[in-house]
Amino acid sequence: MKKYLSLLAIVIVFISCKTENEEVVKATTDLSVKEYHNPESHNDQFTGGIKMIPITTPKGEFKVWTKRIGHNPKMKVLLLHGGPGVTHEIYESFEGYLPQEGIEFYYYDQLGSYYSDQPKDLSLWDLDRFVEEVEQVRVALGLNKDNFYLFGQSWGGILGAQYALKYQDHLKGLIISNMVMSIPEYQKYSDEVLAPQLPPDVLKEILEYEAKEDYGxxxxxxxxxxxxxxxxxxxMKPSEWPNSVNRTFQHVNPDVYVTMQGPSEFGIKGDATLKNWDIMDRLKEIKVPTLSIGAQYDTMNPKHMEWISTEVQNGRYLHCPNGSHLSQYDDQEHFFPGLIKFIKDVDKGEAL
Known part of the structure; x- marks a missing residue:
């Protein structure tokens, strides 16, 4: 009887997987697998899609690391990682979803991050300079208004929104993931909503360390x-975190992180350069199709992230009911289908 039940379970799983695979095939673009991996229109086959892109800054020229996955002339997504000073590794889960949908995407380590040059001049860790860096990367990768989707999560969401305010004419679509458009609002949500959810004794002890600025x-x-x-x-339990997430945190550049985000893990404090960043009153200037992604358990207020979608001229909101700040891992069931649908809807010119 046990053997029969085991065989039945295997058959059910096989049928389920077959059905899911058929749905994936139906969901893909008209690109064949061969076309998606076609290297002929790229000059990076020798390096497996990797390019070290020269970046001009006020303090000289440096190089940043990018890596292309796939080939689709209509849908190209540039991924802006968080931190600041984190790495592209936080997005390795994207490889499990975007290629089978025919979506080309680019890993990218911003200047100062692990695979890119890491200059020591702290004046380089400036939002406006990072915007100009993204623009130089866009040009080097040949991205344009007919194919360029910019995805930014956390700090990457700040960078993506700020880029759109200056260069949205180069964009086909913008995705702001797990980020509010005001650091003071983020701090308020952290202090008034998230902090009281901690056990009182734990919160008391955390605040004591913060008062002494004993962050290490x-x-x-x-x-x-x-x-x-x-x-x-x-x-997830920290012991169960994916290897890609653990590598990301191991590779953080503290100079970039502390300069812009500050030393606290409980908000943005001290002399962090992003401490007063707020573009809430400018969102109405963004006309490019925009997806805002929020999560129920995020460090950011999901209601604010839903509001973003109503404030931009052409927005959509994606809610991840089981997710937190890294919804691409803890709520893949909602995160990836919603992200993929947005990209394909914009590509087809469908209303948001």
Whole structure:
């Protein structure tokens, strides 16, 4: 009887997988697998899609790392990682979803991040300079208004929105993921909504360390890792975090992170250059099709992220009911279908 049940389970799984695969095939573009991996229109086959792109800055020329996955002249997504100072590794889950939908995408380590040059001049860690860097990357990769989708998550969402305010004529679509458009609003949500959800004794101890600015204390970090991260950053036990996420955190550049984000893991504080960033009153200037992604358990207020979609001229909201700040891992069921649908709807010219 046990053998029969096991065989039946295998058959059910096989049928289920077959059905899912058929649905994937139906969902893909008219590109064949061969066409999607066609290297003829690219000059990066020798390096497996990797390009080191020269970037001109006020402090000289440096190089940033990018890597292309796939080939589709109509749908190309440039991924802006968070941090600041994190890496492209946080997006490795995208490889499980976008290629089978025929969507070309680019990993990209911003200047200062792991695979790119890491100059020591702190004046380079400036939002406006990063905007100009993204524009130089766009030009080098040959992205334009007919195919260019810009995806930014967390700090990448700040960078993506700021880029759109200046260069949206080069965009086909914008995706702002897990980021509000005001750091003061983010801090308020952290202080008034998320902090009270912690056990009172844990919150008290965290705030004591923050008052002393003892951010490197192992006890402080362990409290954040044990009580805050698994609820609002990635809803998994830290011991079960994917290898790509662990590598991302191992490779953070603290100079970039602390300069722009500050030393606290509980908001943006101190002399962080992003502390007063707020473009809420400018969102109405963004006319390019825009997807805002929010999550129920995020460090950011999901209601604010829904509001973003109503404030831009042509917006859509994607809610991840089971997700947190890294919804591409803890709510893939909603994150990827919604992201893919947006890209394809914009490509087909369908109303949001």
């Amino acid at each position: 204390n192992e006890r402080y970090l362990s409290l954040i890792t044990e009580h805050y991260y698994p609820k609002h950053v990635l809803r």
